[in-house]
Amino acid sequence: MTALIGGPALAQASFINTANAVATVGTYDIPASASMSTSVDCTKRANERTMTITITGFARVDKATSYTLTLSESGTNSAPTTMNLTATQTTATIRQTTTPSASGRFTLNLTARVGTWVSNTSLTQTLTCP
Numbered sequence: 001m002t003a004l005i006g007g008p009a010l011a012q013a014s015f016i017n018t019a020n021a022v023a024t025v026g027t028y029d030i031p032a033s034a035s036m037s038t039s040v041d042c043t044k045r046a047n048e049r050t051m052t053i054t055i056t057g058f059a060r061v062d063k064a065t066s067y068t069l070t071l072s073e074s075g076t077n078s079a080p081t082t083m084n085l086t087a088t089q090t091t092a093t094i095r096q097t098t099t100p101s102a103s104g105r106f107t108l109n110l111t112a113r114v115g116t117w118v119s120n121t122s123l124t125q126t127l128t129c130p
Contacts, residue, residue, distance in 0.1 A: 030112050030119035033067075034059040038108070042129035044100055051106045051129045052095040058123070060090065061112035068111045068118075071096045075103040104129045 036058035043050045053071060061067075065087050071094045072080035081096040096106065106129060109122040 028063065028114070030064070030114050030117060030121075031061055032119060032121040033061055033110050033112060033123040036108075036110055036123050036125065038125065038127075040127055040129075044130065047099065048097050049100045049102065049104065049129055050095060050097040051127065052093065053106075053108055053127065054093045055091055055110075057090050058110060060087075061119070063114050064112040065115055066113045068109075068113065069094050070107075070109045070111070072107050073098050073102050074105040074107065078102075 037056045039054045039056060041052040041054075043052070051071065051073070055069070058067075067085040067087075067089070069083040069085060069092060070080045071082075072078075073096060076098050078096070078098055081094055083092060083094050085092055094108070106127045108125045108127065110124075111122040112119045
């Protein structure tokens with residue numbers, strides 16, 4: 001016995017569509033700031049030396065979303081002092097206190113950031129505090 005079932009006919013179709021996407025890849029080397037103006041104050045007491053640097057302005061970097069300032073003294077084991085600046089902030093005061101037996105040579109670095117990317121180059125100033 002054969003049964004015949006009535007209903008819509010089964011349809012079979014296939015669709016093929018191809019699209020080509022163009023991927024554009026570029027690079028951007030984050031440059032260092034071109035200039036920075038500072039004023040320096042060094043205070044030395046019997047058991048400590050304090051270097052205070054006031055940044056009165058610096059050249060902003062194209063596309064930078066923030067900046068990092070780092071102040072450290074050569075020949076010490078003390079951690080550098082780090083400060084984060086916003087994209088529009090061009091003034092700040094950073095300070096580090098160390099023992100007077102250290103070198104007295106401080107290095108100030110200004111590094112630009114674009115999002116989470118950090119520049120490979122910094123604007124560097126070397127300052128001496130006797």
